[in-house]
Amino acid sequence: MSVFWLDQPSLTFEQRNRVAAASIPVEGFNPGTYWIACLEDHSVMPTAKELAAIRSYVEFTLADRVLFSPNFAKKEKTAKFAAAAGFNTVVFRKDEDGWYCRRITWTEQMWSSARATLIEMLDADLLGSANLRWSKWKIAHKTVFATK
DSSP, rough: OOGGGGSSSOOHHHHHHHHHHTTTOOOOSOOOSOOSSEETTTTOOHHHHHHHEEEHHHHHTOOTTTOOOOHHHHHHHHHHHHOTTOOOOOOEETTTEEEEEETTOOOOSSSSSSSSHHHHHIIIIIITTTTTHHHHOOOOOOHHHHOO
């Protein structure tokens, strides 16, 4: 990733609307709202399948009963953009090198290492491919996570 990623053009108004239609907010490097997840505004436009995977990640996170009560999760699932006070937001970014993510509390590094695909990034940097709940989630949502 270029150190000067801010020199790259941001998403167009039309692209931002497409991302928002998938119930994913578009934000800067350090969002001012505690979204569950958002797309960084200087990203390359994700595909429809990638947007669906980000939204599925949000729903997976909301389904975690340790983090959220069922009533809260149900309310946020129907909200335009899911947010939770104090939540450690995941910021997604796509560029010509692949996918990156960061949590707003990260101080040692700005972004994860580049991953070829969004799914690789989710598995390696956020959830861990050994996470049984995540593995079951991907199987249950195979239309979103199918590789072909």
